[in-house]
Amino acid sequence: MTARKKVVSIEDVARAAGVSITTVSRVINKFPTVKEDNRRKVEEVIRRLNFKPNLAAQRLASGSNYTIGLEIPRYEGIFYSFYAMEVFRSVGIACDNLRVDFLLHLTDGKTSVNAAAVGGVVFADVINNRQHVEDFLKAGTPVVLMNYLAADMDVSSVSVDNAAGAKTAAEHLIHLGHNRIAFVTGDMATQAAQDRLEGYKTALKDAGLAMTEEWVLRGDYSRKSARAAAEKILGMAAARPTAILVSSDDMAMEMVSAFIEGGLKVPEDISIIGFDDDPVCLYGPVALTTVRQPIKEMAQEAVKELYLRMQDPDRQINKIILSTELIIRDSARAPKRSP
Amino acid sequence: MTARKKVVSIEDVARAAGVSITTVSRVINKFPTVKEDNRRKVEEVIRRLNFKPNLAAQRLASGSNYTIGLEIPRYEGIFYSFYAMEVFRSVGIACDNLRVDFLLHLTDGKTSVNAAAVGGVVFADVINNRQHVEDFLKAGTPVVLMNYLAADMDVSSVSVDNAAGAKTAAEHLIHLGHNRIAFVTGDMATQAAQDRLEGYKTALKDAGLAMTEEWVLRGDYSRKSARAAAEKILGMAAARPTAILVSSDDMAMEMVSAFIEGGLKVPEDISIIGFDDDPVCLYGPVALTTVRQPIKEMAQEAVKELYLRMQDPDRQINKIILSTELIIRDSARAPKRSP
């Protein structure tokens, strides 16, 4: 509630500079058609009077709003993560660079971005808020999905090929000589978790390896679930897997700790590959081999696409899919010769 | 850039409801002076036409803006942390509850919240952006500081008594019988890190314990710095500390891992206390004793205070200081009898 103070207006500037408000408006908006002389004069006055255009008035008059909304689920599982942090940071920086405002909305699936306050919205992951996407779409608000591919919706998106990423990682393990490979899922409410599982399955099938349901352990991205998975594996005395593909680095690190505490060596006794390329990978007992997903690029692309769409709502729909990258470090190697 | 579409306006509603736009405005703003009959009629039309008041117009006409800006430094050290996550989440939820918009600005010290876009701003930590605080203050924009106490500025703030928190934790170690207590700092650019160090020093002095500079290890909240600190301590063969107070849980957990890998047992050989009450505490090899700081409460208070200040800019300045709480778990216990 900016109190009604005597704020300097465009009119004050015009008067002080000896030009019309239109000319002032032109220099504010960097129109090329202003005499260099006038421009300088106006800019000087603006600086001297510390004039700030009234945003509400600009938006009302122009009918435009360069505020970008980011709606992201706030469920604990996906929220307290390197991934979410990186999304905020990247979207924040992208907005900063484009000089647009960044309205953040953490949703529990019930409340949505304030439609009246934004010119467009990025949805990072779609979980229980698919309806919101449709609402915005129907209302004609520019929308871009991030880290979520909606094959059935007519909407631009920037996502990552999680299935391919997991497949590549699993293949890496297979090439190393593993044939007993377990998998720990993320929160299956997320599309990424589903796709990663699928990539794992594909790789095994392609290699002609048997897929044991027992070796697909349900995680939810939490360290707690990772520890539970590790304990389950430690309990498989008989034909224990020799390698594990884990759906996040955070979980992978927790499992590494649990294994070491349980008397196993990583990677000597068991290989582990994570997902995310969280910096945390680098500082544990072993540097973690992981699948990097380009969050920063994804955010940049999403914001850019949205920005363009705000300028041209009839722009063609783009479904961009970025690739992951396998980062090979020390936590996965060839299995010990079978006994 | 919401395209100029034929959006339903207050006029459309008025016409359809057979009243004046003033009456419509009154029901939008919940004025009590509207005949029940009219109110119902208008509300029905609003619903039917799916009318959304134009925010820019409302703000321009009323001169008010209920958007809250959050400016937070984006340096990696403090950014990728449970703390920052919790700040976002808590501020986000607080805004959601108050039904105000939440504009996030991650600053590198150069760019600042868009003053024209917000009605007030919360500064979470002040590092290189103190000038921004002063600018907003000077401009008459309501401001509240969070997790930062500026004794010399005339501004409301909500902070945590970090010195007392660290002191209590150190005293806990002393009472357990430790007299060789080390300390790992956070990023000393933050006020919290400075205060925690001070609390540690005070506790030692009060207990008449010698303070060795060698036992104050510089960390920066990163796992990397924690590992370095742990290695330093592992190297102190002679009179190694028997307990360590660490300025964040994340660092503490990393040190626990490093110690275990180095052949020490926690807490048998060495006691550790962290800071934050990050959920990560619970799932490592030992549940971490820690100092909890009430981030959620801090955020709620900050947003509430700001909200009140936006309604009454001349409101009295409040400097709220919340307390920490020592959460005793398993990582700190009495030292083994001296050899």
Add this chain to the structure above:
DNA sequence: ATGAAAGCGCTAACAG
């Protein structure tokens, strides 16, 4: 309890 009318500060034709 309700409506008419005057702006809020700025942008965008349009005319010059």
Add this chain to the structure above:
DNA sequence: CTGTTAGCGCTTTCAT
């Protein structure tokens, strides 16, 4: 290249 003028959609006196 510049100024005039008409709104943008809503809130807010001021009458009634």
